[in-house]
Amino acid sequence: MASTGEHDDCARPGDLVTFGDIRAWLGVGRTRGYTITRDRDFPAPWFTSTDGTVRLWRRTDVEVWLDANRPGWREQG
Template sequence: MGKLRLVASQEVQEMLGVSRTRAYQITNSKTFPDPVAVLSVGRIWRTEDVERWIKDHRPDLHDPAQ
């Protein structure tokens, strides 16, 4: 089993290359993966889930080399 990789809102914002407000809108959309946890620092997602969402919904941001 691989290492569990997690991201918070700030990392999602950076992965998408959008503002904090836009990242909030995207992460609240019905198509965005559900967070795996909600902590005092905010919502947490599995990196793989976010990367898959970017590949499916924002192919212009998907880098197959990564």
């Protein structure tokens, strides 16, 4: 697997979130989650596997986006 994201810096596993984590925070299904994470305003994945099946985001990037675009998301979970 190779990193194709914008970030080349190191990250610990706890710093990263999966597509499933994002879907759970948003409370949406797979199709809606896919649409949201592919939107140009959503943070780019920190890591994408060469075949595109694995995408990981920096937790802080996603949390900033959620705070700005989904107020109250922290209380819902």
